[in-house]
Amino acid sequence: MADSQTIQKLERLAADCRVDILTMLEQAKSGHPGGSLSVIDILVALYFHEMKQDPQRPDWEDRDRCVLSKGHGVPAMYAVLANQGSIPKSELATLRQINSRLQGHPDRVAFPWAEASTGSLGQGLSIAQGLALGFKLAGKSSRAFCVLGDGETQEGQIWEAALSAPKFKLNNLICFTDNNNGQIDGHVDEVMDLKPLAEKWRAFRWAVHEINGHDFGEILGALDKARQEKEKPTMIIARTVKGKGVSFMENNIGWHGVAPSAEQTQKAVAEIRGGKR
Amino acid sequence: MSAKATRDSFGETLVTLGKEDPRIVVLDADLSVSTKSVLFAKAYPERFFQMGIAEANMVGTAAGLAFTGYVPFLCSFGAFVAGRYETIRVSVGYSDANVKIVGTHAGLGIGDDGYTQMGLEDVNVLRGLPGMSILQPCDHLSTVAAVRYAAKHKGAVYLRLTRQKLPAVYESESQFVFGKGTVLKEGKDLALFASGATVAEALKAADHVGGQPWVVDFHTLKPIDRDLIVRVARNSKHIVTVEDHNVVGGLGTAVAEVLAEEGFGGKLLRLGLQDKYGESGDPGALYDKYGISAAKIAEQIRAKFR
Numbered sequence: 001m002a003d004s005q006t007i008q009k010l011e012r013l014a015a016d017c018r019v020d021i022l023t024m025l026e027q028a029k030s031g032h033p034g035g036s037l038s039v040i041d042i043l044v045a046l047y048f049h050e051m052k053q054d055p056q057r058p059d060w061e062d063r064d065r066c067v068l069s070k071g072h073g074v075p076a077m078y079a080v081l082a083n084q085g086s087i088p089k090s091e092l093a094t095l096r097q098i099n100s101r102l103q104g105h106p107d108r109v110a111f112p113w114a115e116a117s118t119g120s121l122g123q124g125l126s127i128a129q130g131l132a133l134g135f136k137l138a139g140k141s142s143r144a145f146c147v148l149g150d151g152e153t154q155e156g157q158i159w160e161a162a163l164s165a166p167k168f169k170l171n172n173l174i175c176f177t178d179n180n181n182g183q184i185d186g187h188v189d190e191v192m193d194l195k196p197l198a199e200k201w202r203a204f205r206w207a208v209h210e211i212n213g214h215d216f217g218e219i220l221g222a223l224d225k226a227r228q229e230k231e232k233p234t235m236i237i238a239r240t241v242k243g244k245g246v247s248f249m250e251n252n253i254g255w256h257g258v259a260p261s262a263e264q265t266q267k268a269v270a271e272i273r274g275g276k277r
Numbered sequence: 278m279s280a281k282a283t284r285d286s287f288g289e290t291l292v293t294l295g296k297e298d299p300r301i302v303v304l305d306a307d308l309s310v311s312t313k314s315v316l317f318a319k320a321y322p323e324r325f326f327q328m329g330i331a332e333a334n335m336v337g338t339a340a341g342l343a344f345t346g347y348v349p350f351l352c353s354f355g356a357f358v359a360g361r362y363e364t365i366r367v368s369v370g371y372s373d374a375n376v377k378i379v380g381t382h383a384g385l386g387i388g389d390d391g392y393t394q395m396g397l398e399d400v401n402v403l404r405g406l407p408g409m410s411i412l413q414p415c416d417h418l419s420t421v422a423a424v425r426y427a428a429k430h431k432g433a434v435y436l437r438l439t440r441q442k443l444p445a446v447y448e449s450e451s452q453f454v455f456g457k458g459t460v461l462k463e464g465k466d467l468a469l470f471a472s473g474a475t476v477a478e479a480l481k482a483a484d485h486v487g488g489q490p491w492v493v494d495f496h497t498l499k500p501i502d503r504d505l506i507v508r509v510a511r512n513s514k515h516i517v518t519v520e521d522h523n524v525v526g527g528l529g530t531a532v533a534e535v536l537a538e539e540g541f542g543g544k545l546l547r548l549g550l551q552d553k554y555g556e557s558g559d560p561g562a563l564y565d566k567y568g569i570s571a572a573k574i575a576e577q578i579r580a581k582f583r
Contacts, residue, residue: 120366
């Protein structure tokens with residue numbers, strides 16, 4: 001179990017990242033706040049606690065990899081990278097601007113910290129599977145992490161990968177579903193209901209854990225269990241809140257793909273800074 | 278050298294490469310017996326991944342393997358793999374993944390199985406992706422050379438192969454140079470450009486159209502050999518392209534683009550499927566019906582230019 005000091009540290013980092021996400025989206029005047037705020041705690045747990053990586057060496061051969069399949073959540077990844085010193089914080093202001101490495105959706109060619117170019121939904125799990133297979137084949141201990149949006153689970157390719165990963169016994173493949181129940185056209189359970197989601201993954205022979213995706217104790221607990229898996233790939237279904245941390249954004253589908261104004265950003269940052277964290 | 282299907286030459290060469298280069302891995306989607314990747318699967322089972330009937334996942338998995346330093350060859354029918362365009366576009370193309378996409382069962386040449394199994398728009402689809410190299414060898418030796426080249430090329434490659442046997446055209450592997458067309462007959466006044474299965478047809482047709490026609494094999498469809506097209510165009514009145522593919526977006530289109538940009542006073546005749554779907558039938562009869570058999574090529578040239 002993670003100690004309270006570790007959890008408090010991660011909560012502080014997540015709050016810093018939330019502020020950076022809102023600030024960069026406000027500066028870019030476009031982007032996806034809802035899904036960036038729902039996924040940020042998962043990414044903070046991965047980058048600051050779980051993954052074997054070197055913030056200064058994106059090309060370190062033995063690193064773990066994180067494929068952000070829900071590419072529209074990339075502001076969260078940029079915020080994490082800035083907070084761990086991989087990129088200067090000042091660069092966040094270039095998000096979505098011409099000639100920037102910080103594309104609206106991740107571009108692994110321009111930006112070496114992006115392990116995969118994503119944004120066309122449904123593709124990331126197959127790539128993470130290929131990474132995990134490559135590590136196994138080479139006898140490496142590296143692991144492949146993947147973060148899916150729940151909406152993108154409607155894509156058929158996800159289920160092709162769901163079927164194949166257990167066949168290859170990829171216990172080094174750990175996937176999160178950012179289960180915020182929101183997508184562009186509405187609530188996931190109205191647009192194309194995924195329930196029962198955990199049962200689906202279990203039926204596909206994955207080790208499945210259902211957690212609160214904003215509770216670091218639960219996130220780290222599930223990751224600990226994933227480490228113990230001998231054969232199965234792990235799916236961690238993280239119940240999250242779209243827009244988490246900002247009262248006027250929480251669970252409001254309208255904040256899927258709209259940037260906050262300067263005034264709204266100020267209000268949101270005050271809430272995050274003044275919050276219980 | 279007797280006639281041989283380029284898929285067979287591919288399968289054998291892959292086994293040789295597998296021995297030489299431990300980075301080579303192979304994926305197939307339940308067609309390994311047809312694509313001939315089964316030969317690699319038997320020789321190196323630990324480096325072969327049977328992905329089942331799920332091509333998009335195969336494409337993405339190959340990209341991930343490439344990101345860990347392996348050199349994946351993913352195999353299926355050209356029609357099926359090119360149909361996963363969006364996954365190829367993002368997971369391979371935009372991602373600069375060093376993945377070799379092998380599409381067998383090119384064109385009408387497969388015969389009986391009919392349209393849905395025929396790669397007829399595959400080149401058109403994949404040619405539009407920046408950085409995608411496209412190779413279509415025409416016989417055994419050029420296939421051996423093309424497969425060897427694909428393995429060492431840094432970047433995505435689409436390799437288009439035939440189900441049917443093709444007669445020997447090349448005398449040595451070294452005649453194949455990536456990005457360069459191969460002049461099989463030096464000529465004047467008329468030129469025949471072909472690729473893959475239509476090379477042998479064009480060579481035969483050249484003997485029945487009079488004069489001294491050029492015959493050029495464009496085994497590299499992308500990047501197309503611009504310099505050679507210009508050189509031949511300067512020494513020809515007319516140019517004829519012949520492909521077992523829709524004329525939209527394949528060899529004929531690539532040549533038309535160069536001729537239009539560089540200037541050409543003659544006419545271009547593009548033979549191939551005239552924006553049509555294919556059908557079942559005997560391969561020879563289909564080549565006749567769609568105008569890409571040696572006899573029909575010659576007949577159309579005589580009608581138009583003689």
